[in-house]
Amino acid sequence: MEESQSKSIRVKLVEIFVMVSITVFVIVIFIYYNLNRTIREMDTVYNSNIQFNDLSANVSDIQNSLYQYLNTKSSDALEDYYRYSQDYQELLDVLNQEVSSDPAKLAEKNIYYLSQTYLEMTDEAVERKRGRDAAGVREAYQETEEIYGFIQANINSINTSTFVSNARSYSNLRVILSYTTGFSICVLFAVIAIAVGWIIIMTRSITKPLIELANAATEIAQGNIEVDFPIVETGDEVSVVAKACNKMIGSIRNYIEETKKNYERENELAANELRMKNDLKEAQLKYLQAQINPHFLFNSLNAGAQLAMMEGAEKACMFIQNMADFFRYNVRKMEKDVTLQEELQLVDNYIYILNVRFAGDIHYSRQINEKLLHISMPSMILQPIIENAVNHGIREMEGEGCIHLSVFGEEDEVCIEITDNGVGIEPEIAEKIMRGENAHSMSGRDSEGIGLDNVINRLRSYYGRQHVFEIKRRETGGTSVTLYIPKEGKEREDDENTDL
Template sequence: MEGSQSKSIRVKLVEIFLIVSVTVFVIVIFIYYNLNRTIREMDTVYNSNIQFNDLSENVGEIQNSLYQYLSTKSSDSLEDYYRYSQDYQELLDGLNNQVSGDPVKLAEKNIYYLSQTYLEVADEAVDRKRGRDAAGVRESYQETEEIYGYIQANISSVNTSTFVSNAKNYSTLRVILSYTTGFSICVLFGVMAIAVGWIIMMTRSITKPLIELAGVATEIAQGNMDVDFPIVETGDEVTAVAKACNKMIGSIRNYIEETKRNYERENELVANELRMKNDLKEAQLKYLQAQINPHFLFNSLNAGAQLAMMEGAEKACMFIQNMADFFRYNVRKMEKDVTLREELQLVDSYIYILNVRFAGDIHYSRQIDERLLDISMPSMILQPIIENAVNHGIREMEGEGVIHLSVFGNEAEVCIEITDNGVGIEPETAAKVMRGESVHSMSGRDSEGIGLDNVINRLRSYYGRQHVFEIRRREEGGTAVTLYIPKKGEELEDDENTDL
């Protein structure tokens, strides 16, 4: 954020909440204080009347219990007398007993002293009753009745004058209470209205820029990249978001322009590459046309095979026939997918041709799971491996060469393993082969066919994974090559493994 006046949205919302909450709290406290003060004043108005009523009732109970005791000398009556006398004394302690110019206070003083005299005379009557002084009891009781009458008269007079005064005060307090309540409610509603209006204004100042940003974002989402986010200097996160979004839109525009330029360059490169491929194919076609016609070669080889058969040269016939099959496979299957069965047939023809060339020095055996022969794979995969085993393994050794091919599998993939008993591959060379690099033999004799790098790269590209090829030096001598071919859901038959 920029500037000392910048505030985040969170700070603004917290300020709104605190100010509104504190204002409402102060108003509520003000209303509560005034209502309670008025109620306390109203309670004070009636407390004096209640106090004099209690005095009147209590002194009446004393007089009644005294009469009962003096008449019957009952212990229960005496006990009531003492209890009411004690309660009456506590009530008297709350009266004024000092000289005052207030008529009510002066009346309270007279009641206080009359009551003290009354209690003394009543106690004297009780004592005379205990002393069996009948004449004294009658005299004391008559005196208590006289004083009791004065007390009740004074209480009634004070109570009446106090009630009249309190009634006026009560009416005044009720009016004050009504005005206070109405005023407090008006103030509360006014403050709430101001607070709500302020909150609406503040939230609108926060949400309006966000709504504008959302509208621009909707246009951009619909594909209009020519609009910019409006910059509203609110001093909070909205401004920062708008600026950041404009930078992002600028970067996206630049990226789109760069992508268009790259796409155009790529199209030009693709067009040039297509032209080059067409020129190359045309040159290859012209080159092939300059060579022996493949069909003429097949027909000639077949004619030679028939001639050799007619002359009784069965070995020559078989050799020519395998040569024809080998060339036919190369020409027809090079750009197509084949089955493992067809690849193995090509290997058989190739081994036969090699044994004719090398006087049968290559011993070839295989162990095949017939259930796996119909899986699909790229063409010309196994023959280069056999060729590599002969050229860089068996031909470098003395004695007979042995090549063994086995096909087995599990639920996920088919494994094709080709082993030989040649000189074996060096670990460094094996590592280069696994990386898909072109590697020649140590003797400098290059392969005349397809290299292992081509085989590995085609397998990885065809199956879309790296783990398709493994080459290693065997501990017992020679080299082992293993291909891992995914099954791709082919169904297996229940045939037994077949040894050939």
């Protein structure tokens, strides 16, 4: 990668700042140098006039102090004379002393040598004054007066010519200064404009990719994850961020796609699991329903045959009719839900058959809330309970057996209670039946609780809860079995009991 393509944003900004600063600094130095040079030339123009003015003023001071001393012989005047003479000599030392073709330089040389002669004559006048040579003082002073006049005339002449020349030079320098100032200002503004344009171009090259990234990020934040971050090969952090963001968006898309696939897979598995559970539940119901004890069929048919032989066709016909209804219900309703009313009709048929078998020794009574007869429930639920009460309660007692069935409402449940006056069930056996242990530990026709285990498992599987069955020994004797059937959203109804 080239050097220009590997600079960070910070380096680019520093370069812009340094280049602009150096350029402006160079332009300012250039302007400052030209302005100062022009000003120095203008100062030089007037320095020559000032120099000759200083010479004229200084030589006048020498002449005045000399005059005062010669007239008064004052020590102050003498001291002023020496001081002015020294200052004047210093001013003379800067004048041209060489031969030159320049009139101005030649005039300076003449002034220098006249001034040296003048100073010699003033010193001679002072010495004669000290020697009390009055005639010599007067003669020396007159010579100084004459030389003084020549010096002032030469100074005025050269000062005038120099002033005229300097005036022309000053005018030219003013024009040059104006042009220089204008040119410098134009150059400065041009450089500033170029620098500003360069800064705008550079900052736009930096900020434009950032703006595009921000726009893409806004669309992604609004839910459009199909947008890609624009890749601009700027060679700085912007392109690095764009590439990293594109990788991140790609990872997010892959993650979302995998999540969708997993979600669909989980839904499919859940649906399959639900179907399997339903199939298993149906198979369990069919399996449990298929466990109905078949021995009753054989005993009932034998009893019907005996009755037909001993008594007449009418009773045999009634018996066989009830048997037919019983088995017809068993065959037709095995795989269907039934109403409580249909289950109670089956119990009536079953009780009739039992009384034929046991010569009317079973007394059966009901107390039903007729408003609850329409509730739905599995088939062949009540008959195994009646059969269990007869086989394990009433058959083992002396005297008339009694079975009482009642249906009543209790909060959100329908309670079906079946009681008998048999020998009663032992509490330990009742607990085993409730836990489902008894059916797996005993076998045979007379085993305790085979039918009840069937009923309990079917009810729990059908309603999907454990609290559906209760069996216990009655304090007055016999056994009490209670079924708890959910009303399944039906409104709670007040108990209206009818004795049948």
